[in-house]
Structures are given as structure tokens and as C-alpha cells.
Amino acid sequence: MNLDGMRRISDCVYEIGMKHRKGMRVPARIFGSEELVRGMDDAVFEQIANVCFLPGIQKYALCMPDGHSGYGFPIGGVAAIDPSDGVISPGGIGFDINCGIRLVATGLHIDEVRPHLKSLVNRLFQRVPAGVGGEGMVRLNRSSFDEAMVKGARWAVDHGYGEREDLEMTEDGGCIADADPSRVSARAYERGKNQVGTLGSGNHFLEIQVAKKENIFDTRIAGEFGIVEDGQVFVMIHSGSRGFGHQVATEYLQRFLKMMPKYGLSMPDRELACAPFDSAEGRDYFGAMNCAINIAFLNRQLIMHRVREVFSEIFGQSPARLGMRLIYDVCHNTAKLERHEIDGSFRELLVHRKGATRAFPGDMKGVPGKYSGAGQPVIIGGSMEIGSYVLAGIREAREAFYTTAHGSGRVMSRTQARRLFRGNALRSGLEERGIYIQTASLPGLAEEAGAAYKDIDEVVRATECAGLSKIVAKLLPVGNIKG
Amino acid sequence: MDYTYSFEIIEGITRADIALSIRGQAIESIFFGAAKALLAVMLEDPESAVPVEERAINLERENEELLLFSFLDELIFLKDAENLLLVPRDISVETGANGAALRCVAGADVIDRERHRFNVDVKAVTMHRLEIRRVGELWSALVVLDV
Numbered sequence: 001m002n003l004d005g006m007r008r009i010s011d012c013v014y015e016i017g018m019k020h021r022k023g024m025r026v027p028a029r030i031f032g033s034e035e036l037v038r039g040m041d042d043a044v045f046e047q048i049a050n051v052c053f054l055p056g057i058q059k060y061a062l063c064m065p066d067g068h069s070g071y072g073f074p075i076g077g078v079a080a081i082d083p084s085d086g087v088i089s090p091g092g093i094g095f096d097i098n099c100g101i102r103l104v105a106t107g108l109h110i111d112e113v114r115p116h117l118k119s120l121v122n123r124l125f126q127r128v129p130a131g132v133g134g135e136g137m138v139r140l141n142r143s144s145f146d147e148a149m150v151k152g153a154r155w156a157v158d159h160g161y162g163e164r165e166d167l168e169m170t171e172d173g174g175c176i177a178d179a180d181p182s183r184v185s186a187r188a189y190e191r192g193k194n195q196v197g198t199l200g201s202g203n204h205f206l207e208i209q210v211a212k213k214e215n216i217f218d219t220r221i222a223g224e225f226g227i228v229e230d231g232q233v234f235v236m237i238h239s240g241s242r243g244f245g246h247q248v249a250t251e252y253l254q255r256f257l258k259m260m261p262k263y264g265l266s267m268p269d270r271e272l273a274c275a276p277f278d279s280a281e282g283r284d285y286f287g288a289m290n291c292a293i294n295i296a297f298l299n300r301q302l303i304m305h306r307v308r309e310v311f312s313e314i315f316g317q318s319p320a321r322l323g324m325r326l327i328y329d330v331c332h333n334t335a336k337l338e339r340h341e342i343d344g345s346f347r348e349l350l351v352h353r354k355g356a357t358r359a360f361p362g363d364m365k366g367v368p369g370k371y372s373g374a375g376q377p378v379i380i381g382g383s384m385e386i387g388s389y390v391l392a393g394i395r396e397a398r399e400a401f402y403t404t405a406h407g408s409g410r411v412m413s414r415t416q417a418r419r420l421f422r423g424n425a426l427r428s429g430l431e432e433r434g435i436y437i438q439t440a441s442l443p444g445l446a447e448e449a450g451a452a453y454k455d456i457d458e459v460v461r462a463t464e465c466a467g468l469s470k471i472v473a474k475l476l477p478v479g480n481i482k483g
Numbered sequence: 484m485d486y487t488y489s490f491e492i493i494e495g496i497t498r499a500d501i502a503l504s505i506r507g508q509a510i511e512s513i514f515f516g517a518a519k520a521l522l523a524v525m526l527e528d529p530e531s532a533v534p535v536e537e538r539a540i541n542l543e544r545e546n547e548e549l550l551l552f553s554f555l556d557e558l559i560f561l562k563d564a565e566n567l568l569l570v571p572r573d574i575s576v577e578t579g580a581n582g583a584a585l586r587c588v589a590g591a592d593v594i595d596r597e598r599h600r601f602n603v604d605v606k607a608v609t610m611h612r613l614e615i616r617r618v619g620e621l622w623s624a625l626v627v628l629d630v
Contacts, residue, residue, distance in 0.1 A: 041495070041498055042495075043495065043496060043497065043498075068498045068499055069496070069497045069498050069499065070497055070498075070499040070500055070629075071497060071500060071609040071610075071611030071612075071627050071629065072609070072610075072611060075499050091610075091611075094629075095606050095607040095609075095629045096606055096629075131596070131601060131604070132525070132562070132594065132596075132599075132601045132604045133566055133594040133595075133596050133599075133601075187560065187564075190560075190564045191560055191563045191564045192563075194563075194564075194566075195563065200604065201601065201603055201604040202603055202604060202606075202630050242563075243560075243563035243564070243606075246559075246563075246606045246607045246629075247560065247563075249607065250556055250607050250608075253610060254549070254552070254553075257549075257610070258545075269610075269611060269612070270610035270611070270613065271609050271610040271611040273610065355499075410498040410499055411498075412498070413494055413497070413498045414500075414501060414603070414630065415492045415494065415501070416494070418602075440596075440601065441600070441601045441602060441603065443527060443602040443603070444601070444602055444603045447602075447603065483604075
């Protein structure tokens with residue numbers, strides 16, 4: 001991206017002024033080092049400028065350091081909107097509603113896991129449905145599905161798939177309020193009913209990771225999160241609401257497009273179709289979207305339960321004895337009502353985050369008491385080659401509505417990656433480096449090659465430099481399942 | 484009817500997802516080509532989808548662009564809801580002052596993870612830069628798929 005026309009606000013904050021295009025209601029702010037921002041594709045510039053047209057947007061449209069082009073909002077796009085006179089837009093959330101990531105600590109040392117690594121990954125690959133056509137872990141009839149839409153991960157725990165403590169360590173307790181199953185079509189249920197408890201494909205993954213002493217950058221906070229030992233093993237799970245959420249978004253996108261003229265709304269991209277939040281259509285989507293948020297929480301909870309079962313089977317001990325504890329579960333694609341300070345006063349805002357993570361400081365409502373001194377854990381999923389990060393929410397991120405990055409962000413399109421890499425060669429090369437991979441799709445694996453992504457070290461450095469969150473630890477991959 | 488079409492993946496529109504350009508001599512070729520392109524994006528070998536039954540897809544929308552959106556959405560829906568891969572056979576598209584209508588007969592194959600090797604799943608068709616254009620005798624379309 002050419003930086004001409006952008007103002008550098010600080011080392012890691014750039015601004016596109018409102019004069020950039022007629023009709024922008026606020027400026028756009030892009031977070032990142034100069035290298036990262038220059039490396040963003042031009043479509044990011046266009047897409048984040050489009051976000052500035054949304055009625056009710058407050059302060060700035062934001063793009064996180066891992067930003068890259070998508071549709072509607074860029075991936076990494078954020079907009080905080082006044083719900084009293086502003087809009088809600090499915091394109092600001094994405095089709096994979098509540099795509100998110102969770103991190104599970106174990107008490108196992110890599111020396112205990114390494115001899116069983118292949119059988120562990122193979123067994124996880126057998127038991128966690130992944131890829132297209134994978135059958136879900138549970139079959140729910142419509143009335144059970146309605147219940148699950150309201151209860152989210154709580155439904156899983158109520159039915160024996162997990163522990164009460166898991167819910168406390170999940171954003172929104174794994175059960176967001178204002179979910180309204182009556183706003184969800186039969187078609188969305190039909191599409192989603194066979195996929196509850198499936199990983200999916202694309203960039204979704206299940207990964208076994210290890211902490212190294214030299215990669216624990218803040219031992220106090222890491223300790224509070226449960227990252228305590230050199231060689232400690234972790235499991236990371238990245239998945240979303242699957243076809244159910246995709247269908248909810250698809251249907252409301254079309255409905256909003258139809259009724260926009262009624263409300264005098266127009267946007268520069270149809271993918272940013274929106275409705276006044278305080279309208280029947282806006283409330284309907286909010287109720288349906290919250291159902292999809294809950295189904296995604298349920299999905300990740302079921303996958304984690306299956307992971308615990310497999311570890312238990314391989315190591316011959318209960319998950320509790322293996323120290324398998326959920327550190328935290330964060331959402332990436334949501335619009336949530338939150339209280340934020342705007343020009344000195346606190347207001348309720350509808351914060352759209354698409355490919356971005358909420359990052360609350362420890363004293364904010366919603367952060368588990370256990371993390372009140374550390375801040376909310378933020379989990380940045382990286383590539384299967386390089387590694388992932390754990391960060392913490394900080395007070396300084398106020399101006400960004402307490403939002404941070406969610407991953408490393410693509411530098412290559414999927415097609416470019418597939419031209420350059422071969423799944424088989426990638427897998428065998430990684431195995432030589434001690435990273436064992438199972439995948440439902442070798443071409444899909446090639447699309448997820450490490451070189452197709454930004455340098456995650458640089459992304460998290462920029463994230464900290466921009467005051468969005470604090471770096472805590474890096475976790476390295478040793479085993480990975482790709483959908 | 485001759486459904487001759489061509490398609491290519493367009494770079495520079497989206498890094499996270501897949502932008503497709505489809506060309507044909509008739510609007511039906513665009514719909515036919517879009518359905519085949521969807522299969523080609525998802526499957527390592529699109530010819531591995533071997534229909535064993537037929538499905539009729541009949542849709543009406545306000546214009547041909549929204550009709551293309553709904554058509555692809557229906558194919559994606561059937562993949563998830565009924566585990567079906569749809570291969571278009573006969574397509575007719577009528578457009579007029581009251582909107583656009585599609586009549587499609589498609590062959591359906593049930594997803595078999597042994598037989599069908601997937602590149603990637605397609606989650607949704609998007610409205611981002613969606614367009615159908617006619618220049619002289621040539622039709623073209625741009626579609627961005629969420630993967």
C-alpha cells in the first residue's frame with residue numbers, strides 16, 4: 001500500500017483523513033509498522049475507507065496490524081457504532097460469525113508428548129471431524145438446536161461436554177445474551193444441524209503447541225494465564241459457527257439490501273448492506289447473529305471436549321489429571337454491545353469486529369476475576385510453521401475500543417500460495433522440523449503455508465507498539481490438524 | 484444450448500477469499516460457468532463429481548446479479564445441508580421488467596470423502612463487487628467467494 005495520502009499519527013498508527021473520499025463520516029486508522037502497512041494490499045485501503053461511510057460510526061474506522069483484504073470490511077476491520085442512531089452490518093462481522101480461537105493448557109511436558117505425537121495427532125484427526133462433509137459430533141433436532149442457540153457452550157456443559165470452569169474462561173461465558181432463535185430460518189438450521197462439533201476448513205485448525213522458556217516474555221502474566229513451564233504443551237482450536245452462521249449472514253445481507261432504500265441508506269459496497277440497529281430488521285439480525293455466536297461457542301466447546309477425550313485415551317489419565325484447562329476462548333467475527341468512553345463520557349456502542357479480537361484490560365466487566373491483574377488473554381493464531389502468540393488486554397487500547405489483532409494476516413492470496421507451495425512437500429518438510437501435520441486437503445495445506453502469512457513477530461510487535469495489547473508468550477507448533 | 488464459458492481467478496481484489504471472473508456468449512453460460520467454477524474452486528478434480536440423481540433449482544430475483552447470488556447460494560446450501568455437489572446440466576434465464584428467473588436442472592453427487600478430494604470449502608457467495616455485464620455479444624461476471 002502506498003502511504004501517500006496517509007498521516008502518520010505515531011510509530012505504529014496511520015490515518016486516512018475524511019477528505020480522502022466524499023461521504024466518509026470519520027477518518028480511518030490503520031495500525032502497524034511502516035513495513036506492515038506498506039505490505040497491505042491496496043484493497044485494504046479502499047475497504048477500510050468504505051467502512052467510514054457507515055451511519056453512526058464513532059471516532060474512526062480501524063484496521064488492525066494483521067489486516068488484509070476480504071469483502072465488505074477488510075479482515076482486521078473494526079467499527080464502533082452508536083446503536084441509537086446507527087446501523088448494524090453483516091459485512092462488518094463476516095459470514096463465519098464468531099469464528100474464534102481457544103487455548104487449552106496441559107500439565108504435560110513436550111518430552112512426555114513427543115513419543116506419542118504421531119498417534120496423538122492421528123487420533124485427533126480421526127475423532128475431530130474436519131474438512132468438507134465431516135459429520136458433526138452431535139445431532140440436534142430443531143428444539144434442541146433452539147436451546148443450543150440460546151445456551152451456547154453452556155448447552156455442551158449441561159450435557160456433559162466440559163466443565164463449568166470452561167464457561168468462565170470463555171468470552172461472554174460462552175453464552176451471549178439476546179440470542180433469539182425465532183429470528184433464525186429453517187434453512188439456517190438445515191444447513192447447520194449436521195456440522196455442530198466440526199472444525200471446518202480453510203484457516204481453521206487444531207494445533208498442539210509448546211512453550212519455550214525464551215519465548216515467555218512476561219512471566220508474571222504468563223503465570224497468571226497458566227503458561228508456567230519450559231516445554232509445557234498446549235492445544236489451540238480455531239473454528240466458528242460453520243454453515244449455520246454463514247446462512248444467517250447470507251439471508252440477512254439480502255434482506256438488508258432490499259430494505260435499505262426504505263431507511264434512506266446507501267453504501268459504496270453492497271457487502272456493507274446495513275439496517276438501523278434500532279429497527280425491526282436490525283434487531284432481528286442481532287438476535288439471529290447472537291444465535292450464531294452461541295453455536296460457535298458450542299462448536300469449540302465440543303471440539304475441546306473431544307480433544308480432552310483423545311489426550312485421556314493416549315496418556316491413560318483423566319483430562320483433569322493431565323491438567324487440561326481452558327485458558328481462554330476469544331471471538332473474531334462479532335458485533336457486540338459494549339460500554340466505551342467517547343470524549344469523556346461512557347456510552348453503549350455496537351462494536352463490529354471482523355477478524356479482530358476484543359482485548360479488555362483486567363478491570364473491565366467481562367474479564368474473569370482470575371485475570372483481573374493480568375488483563376484478558378488474547379490469542380493470536382499464527383501459521384502452522386512459525387507459531388502463535390498470547391497477549392493481554394491493556395488500558396491503553398481505549399482508543400481502539402479495546403481491540404487487537406487476531407492472527408498473522410495474509411501476504412499472499414490463496415491462489416498465489418498454491419502456485420508456490422505443494423502440500424505434500426510442505427508436510428514432509430515440516431515433519432523433518434518436528435511438526436507433524438494431518439490434513440483433509442493437501443492443496444488447502446499449501447494455502448496455509450507460513451510464507452503466505454505476515455511475519456507474526458512483526459505483527460505482535462506492532463500490536464504492542466500501537467498500544468493495542470501486551471505481548472506475553474509465543475507458542476511453537478509441534479502437531480497440527482488442518483480442515 | 485451451447486454453454487461455452489471460461490473463468491479465471493482474479494488477483495488484487497481479495498487476499499483472504501477468491502474472486503472469480505466468468506465469461507460466456509450468453510447469460511446462461513455465465514450461470515453455467517459460475518456453477519462449474521464453484522466446483523473447480525472446491526474440488527481438486529471437478530470431474531470427480533459424477534451425478535447420480537437430478538435436482539431442479541428454480542429461482543426468481545429482482546435482477547440477474549441477485550439471481551446469480553441466489554443460485555450460487557443454493558449450491559453452497561445444498562453442499563452443507565444435503566452433502567451434495569451440483570453439476571449444472573440445463574439452464575435457462577429470463578430477464579424482464581419484473582426481475583429475473585432461473586430454471587436449472589443439475590446433476591447431484593453425494594459427497595464421498597474417499598472420491599472427492601477438496602481444495603477448500605466455500606462458505607458463502609458475497610455481494611462484494613458482484614456484477615454481470617454485457618458488452619456486445621459477450622457476457623461477463625465478477626463474483627467473490629468467501630472461503
